[in-house]
Amino acid sequence: MNFKKIILFFSILLLLLCARLYTSSAEVYNQNFQIKNVAFKISLIETAYEMYNVNLNDSNSYEELYKNSSKEGYKHYKWLKNTYNSMDPDMKKKLRNIFEFNTCWNYINEVLELKDDASSEEIVNKIISSKNLNLNMYLKNDVDLFFNYFSTVYFDSYFNKYENLYLNRATNLNKIILNKNIDIIKFIENVSGLNLDKNYKLIFYYDFNPLQSQVFKNNNTIISTVQLDTSIQDLISIAFYQYSHYIFDNFKNNSDLLDVYDNLLSDKFFTSKYNKIGKDYYDFNIWCEENLIAGFSRYLDYRFFQTDSNFTSYAYDLDFYNYLRKINFNPKNKNLSDVCIDFYKNKMIQAPLN
Structure with a gap:
């Protein structure tokens, strides 16, 4: 086998391998019911908001809540406290300004159309250019400086440390949903006697926050954040509740x-x-x-x-x-x-x- 044939052989082998990987990945999700890994675009903002809450918004009551959530939840709480304590004082002021002016939900809602692994720069640009948020010049500056600082100095390494844990959990749950051939929309239609638009989609994103989930709606897509210990039964129950809103729209x-x-x-x-x-x-x-x-x-x-x-x-x-x-x-x-x-x-x- 000459050199050109060897190159051709390995090229074909690589293409076949990529095709298999693509097919495997494409089969992971049920079209109407998807469970995804933590998304940087969501968790960067959500985690900053948690830091604001536990340090600047009645922090005494939060420790017990995090402790009771899980061992991992309490570790997360201590990271939020220690990280805040080590932050630059000026950045602490910017954190306060960002969430006293607007809600976490509003900020996240503006970045949902970005790719899941969008950079902090892309997230910041989306927020400060938003007409819905109507940020003044000073707050735009706070958003720019704080989130890029928080991402570079603290959050990137924290996110990378736990990303695979959440990815493995999401992959396993999606496989179970597929293997059991669970069709949420078909089941709801059969029980209710009413039809749902087949383009409706429910996407779950894992999130570091062990206390609170957030729900966003964009046209026919419902996006919900969930905790690591959320069971398949809990996810299906959430789906039933969210899709029931569309049933009652009839x-x-x-x-x-x-x-x-x-x-x-x-x-x-x-x-x-x-x-x-x-x-x-x-x-x-x-x-x-x-x-x-x-x-x-x-x-x-x-x-x-x-x-x-x-x-x-x-x-x-x-x-x-x-x-x-x-x-x-x-x-x-x-x-x-x-x-x-x-x-x-x-x-x-x-x-x-x-």
Whole structure:
């Protein structure tokens, strides 16, 4: 075999290997349900925000929360504290300015269209050029100087240290989802009797923050951050809840249902819960819908996992879940919209007992 043939042989071998690697990688994800590694574009901002919280926003209460989250969570907390203590005093002021002016969610929402491993310079440029954030000249300067400093001096090495741990976890979970042939959208459609756009996509990104997840929506894509110890069952439950919002969009303007929402204003128990835990986040109609969505998503959990639930987040979400089980909800017998109306009408009859 002459030299040219040897070169050709190894070139073909390399192409075949790359093709196999590409195919393997392409098969890792379910199109509507993806679990991804920590993304630098998200975690750089999220971790800086954690540092702001634990050091500048009632830090005493956070230590116990991180300690109770996990061993790794508490190590993360100590890194946040030690890193902040070693930072340049001027950079500490810039950190405070950045998150006192705007929320972590708003900053991250601006960089989601960047590639996952975008550099700190790309992240900074996206933030300071954003028309949505409307940053003044001084804050743009703080963002520029702080994030490039934080990335270079501290965060790059921290990110690289743990990246493979999260990548391996994501790869394993995606393989399990594929091997079990779990089709989230098909299951929801079968149970609800309603159709979802097949282009809907839910992407989970692992994040260093062990206490809080954040959700972003961009057209037909839902993005949620999750913790390392989040189980497949938890991920599927999150998917049920998020996709249920799209299911309820099918009849959110139903006039009969909206009339029922208006009548619920006379339900003292329901309105007291709204005033206590819902008013700051929802208008009243969305509050009515959220109770139904939370209950329905829990019913999806029950149908999928065959496990019971007695947890409540709102006012009537647990009651709606139990109602769906009691009537053995089947969309062939009565559509979901009518079932929601019947449920709330029954609650209003019982309202004086609350």
